[in-house]
Amino acid sequence: MSCTNKRHILEIDELSVSFLQYEGKKSTRQVELPVISKLSVSVHEGEIVAVVGSSGSGKSLLAHAILDLLPYNAKTSGSMYFDGELLTRERIHSLRGNKIAFVPQSTTYLDPLQPVGAQVRQSRKDPASRQRQRELFGRYKLGQGVDEKYPFECSGGMTRRVLLSCALMGDPELIIADEPTPGMDLALAKQSMEDFRAFADEGKGVLLITHDIELALEVADRIAVFYAGTTVEEAPVADFASQESLRHPYTKALWRALPQNGFTPLPGVQPYVKDMPEGCPFGPRCSRYSKNCQGEIPMQRVGCGTVRCTLYQGEDLAVHHHHGTS
Amino acid sequence: MLKKNLLFAGKNLIRMFLLLFAVSIATFALVAVSPIDPLQANVGQAALGSMSEEQKEKLRSYWGADTPPVERYVNWAKAALRGDFGTSLLYRQPVMNVIGVKLANSLFLMGLAWVISGLLGFVLGVIAGVYKGRWPDRLIKGYSLVIASTPAFWLALLLLLFFGVWLKVLPIGLSVPIGVEAAGVTFFQRVRHAILPALTLSITGISNITLHTREKMIEIMDSDYVLFARARGEKTGKIIFHHGLRNVLLPAMTLQFASISEIIGGSVLVEQVFSYPGLGQAAVAAGTGSDVPLLMGITLITAAMVFLGNFAANLLYGAVDPRIRRGGGKV
């Protein structure tokens, strides 16, 4: 998938998530709405991979799918691998909270009626838990008094550090962070991402889900571009230095839209789930659209990245799950 | 902090008094507007027909039909503020005494029903909420819906039929065995006579609390923090114990105190079926017999109970919810 021989921590292969919904307000017909289609992304040891897409495009569902937290009317297909082995439901349930940790975005994910210290410890009272919790709080500069504070008494920054401590209690190998810097300016966001950088540098992995592409460019090692329910390109951050080194037309358009590159927006909007075009979802807005784009388009490896576009003839992807540790 | 609490309590108490005052005016107005002639209701047409004018005048002044309503209310209010709620026209004793005795009887019933319906309703509601959609929920929800749709007096009739008439294991009415002197009635006998009415009240009380607790529990299980707890690998049992119960306790408390009004209403019906001499039965008698002082007294006492219940709920909430206790002091 990329030009490294590093071990895979997480591999997602052609994940699709759809919801059963009623067709309209009054109808009784149920239809399947695909929110994520054939998404593939992977995280190696020591790297931060950012899944970048616009708000509301369904990226958060990726986190929920990995952790088996999807709502009652969701259907999934595709496979996921952790540390080389298939992630079955049972395996997810045993790994989540210790080897795979989730960092959500806001204080609503904390129990409003329990002090944060107890929540980080998950209500455990044994000395080992207490010590670890104190250690983590100390590392993130949360004083002694914070233990007994309730979530409503904590500022945004404190809450973020508390949520991070929750994730690190179990000594995880993979952190999935869902929009960890909502509404922060770049400088503050970079600072709060330092903790994730330090974590990744220990040889672990971080899957960052965000809409903030500038932050991703500053902090991540690789970026997976999310559009209309699927990843259209996965590229190392270095490729974002110029338009030519990028592959997918959408990524190039995204590059052009950055303030430092001309701030040129692309006309049109991302298609709504119910109005997905046949074939490539970016088709209607693409200047290079052709008849070939109407069919199924597989993900292909091109150079150090992957792309889902008919303009490229690369190598077919093989899932590395039999590689194990190499 | 203490000062803030006292201020809060004080304001609530004042509001309570104002509300009680409003209740007394409303009740009196309703009673005064009535076209029912107290003489007819209590003495009867036949007896009236054979009375002389003086006798009728005496009766009218006894029943208070000869003074204008506003004056009557002011007299009543002035006396009430001194603690004198007048004399019951039907029982011919001071209203406070009558209420005292009847209330004691009713409290036994209502207290029992309040506690039982609160505990069982809470447990059933939590179970139904956690297992939403599965068979424990369907069972509990179904049962509660049917009970909530059953009038309390019919349920009382059924129980009376079943236990009193068919099985003959429990007495069919009153609060003490007939013909036994007051001193000779044992506690056990009192309990025996109270079982059926208390059982009826409890059954009807449970369903309401169950349904509302279930709603709250469902909201909690759908919340972000429960989702996060699952993401951290917590098992359902632990989630319920550490997050569910904590968050459902507060609304459950409010619910419990709000159910006081329903229980009082229910007791009116149940006591009628079992001829249990409690406050409810006295209210019906007072209404049927145009006993204005007694009606006023009973209405005020029950309204006071409801308001006190709300007051207690507010206080407890303020004491238990950290968001109110600590008043949002941000760092």
Added chain:
Amino acid sequence: MIRKKSQEASPVRLNERQKARLWLAVSILFLAGVAVAGYFCREAALVTDFSRKNIAPCFQYPFGTDWLGRNMFYRTLTGLSMSILIGICAAGVSAVMALLLGVSAAVFGKKVDAVISFFIDTVMGIPHILLLILISYAMGKGLKGVVVGVALTHWCSLARLIRGEVLALKQREYIQIAGKLGQSRLKIARKHMLPHLLPQFLVGLVLLFPHAILHESSVTFLGFGLSSAQPAIGVILSESMTYLIMGKWWLAVFPGVMLVLTVVLFDLGGSCLKRLLDPNSVHQ
């Protein structure tokens, strides 16, 4: 042409929304049926015939007969029909009151809100049945007393709900934006608030019916409602009390079961309506 793609999941069994519609239809049919049938039975319900008194339920008299030889089946139907009509009337009036007072409290400023809220608290302080007795007494008992009583006691919770909803709506961004864009208050109310309130109001209204019927029968049972000449369910049940001890169980059981069935169906209808209209559960 770029075609759309969306698949249809084939319904092997009824989905929740279809079930909701089905049960709503069932409950409406049953209740309307009873109301109409009862109206046509009302003369048959009054016929007394001492030669057939106190007969236990059998094929000819499915609900048995009472001490005056009246056919309990017809009596029950007529009584139910009355209760349903009274319930609907009273609940309707109550709901309209709740709407007016709830909206007024939220829309006309703090002082009006304080007064209306105080009023709501006062009325809610008196237990329902007691208030019903008082109102019935004030109106001199009888049918008028019951309808007015039930109408005047049930609006409180719905009014509070509506008040809360409108207060919350006023704060919502889309309402404030509409105001800033220059739309008149009336237009905002009609175009933006009403569609949000209407479903809640409808559901609240339908859910008032079962309460109304329960309370009407309760107050009649106590002797404050309809006279014993009219066979309302409450009257039937209160009269049956004297004969229960003699073992004539059918006088209380059947009318009661039918009453419970009626209330349950109203409740069911209301929940189905809620499921169909409430956006939260709209995709179950």
